[in-house]
Amino acid sequence: MTEDEIEVHVQRLRDRIGLSSPPETILIEAGAIRKFARSIGETNPIYFDDDYARTTRFGRIIAPPSYPSCLIFSVMSRIPGADPAIEGLPRVLHTDDIVESSRPIMAGDLITSTARLADAFHRTGKQGPMLFEAIDITQTDHMNARVAVVRMITVRY
Amino acid sequence: MTTISHIDELAVGQALPGFTHTITTADLVRYAGASDDYAPQHWDHLYMSERGFSGVIVHGWLTCALMCRAATEWIPPETADISNYAVRYHAVTYPGDLLFGGEVASVTIDGDTRTVDLTLWAKNAGGVTTTSGTLRLSFV
16 A cells, blocks of 8 residues: 555544544453453452452452453444454554553443544554554443543554 | 562562463463454464464463563552553564563652552563563552
């Protein structure tokens, strides 16, 4: 893809900056946290054991710090105009993850996630022109308090 | 592994204990299911080979989760909250051995503020840093 062709995609994306997905709310189950913690090799009982978690300052099972990433894919795909694929840019990789966390996600939380297109730009690398897209996902609890904000940057080339 | 329970046990330049983690394609499938991340880059060999890759690659978020684990196995959630972290992927990561480590970048004790910044890295078996990051902890 040429620089001019990629700039058309950048402009098309930039016109959509600020558009948000519908919010999605999910009940965080202890079993889902356990399954995730096991998949990343965690052993701390704070992620697995109700009795132990009750003795900690949290009072219940907490999720590992990257758990906010488990709640982003569905809302990211529901930003209006989101492209699963762009012809001529077949490779999709992930370049940066930035997470601001107010507190751990915990078993029993009702977490609402909303994704918003935050930025789009292009750069030319060794592999030719590359299209970058930044998406922000905000997660709040049932009191509407912010739990985490995730910024995920992807590149297509 | 010895865990940290007080901020005064930490000094700038101190290395995280770190660990080596072997990632198999079965681990990628397990992680995909547990994290709800079904991107074909992590399970569809044909999809990747058609795009010039030698096979499926490790989820960036799995590398990130393991980098966070390197921090929290040393400074556990019982002791400190993570207020933010940021990781950058420099190279694709294929299944195999990955090394995780890092060091203390700063220690701040000021009134009620007791924060520690860590730098983190993941290296492949060839010694290439595939991912680097920073992570801030606030001691309770």
